[in-house]
Amino acid sequence: MTDATVTVRFFARLREELGTDSLKLSVTPGQTVGDVLSELASRGGAWSQLQGHQPVMLAVNQAMAKPATPVQPGDEVAFFPPVTGG
Numbered sequence: 001m002t003d004a005t006v007t008v009r010f011f012a013r014l015r016e017e018l019g020t021d022s023l024k025l026s027v028t029p030g031q032t033v034g035d036v037l038s039e040l041a042s043r044g045g046a047w048s049q050l051q052g053h054q055p056v057m058l059a060v061n062q063a064m065a066k067p068a069t070p071v072q073p074g075d076e077v078a079f080f081p082p083v084t085g086g
Contacts, residue, residue: 004028004073008036011080014056017046027071033058034067036077050079057082 009022025036037058041051050056058065059078071077 006036006071006073006075006077008040009076009078011078013081014050014079017049019046025077027073031071032067033060033065033069033071033077036071037067037079055082056080 004027005024006027007022008025010018010020015021025039027036037050037056041048056079058067058069059080060069060071061076062078065077
């Protein structure tokens, strides 16, 4: 049986606030980036900001993604805060 996990990476302030830059997460067939986001946000505490009032940007295998983008075992999923201009 293959390892049904994705690598989840966090960038910028998310990495600092969550206290980690990456983790492995089990996925099931049909799961999407949005499902991964919800699962992590349900941990509470700092994790809940992943679905807070400031949406995070999503990428799968270094390509911008939408919440409905499917994830496969072995994928790299990345979350990072939106870029703000000034």
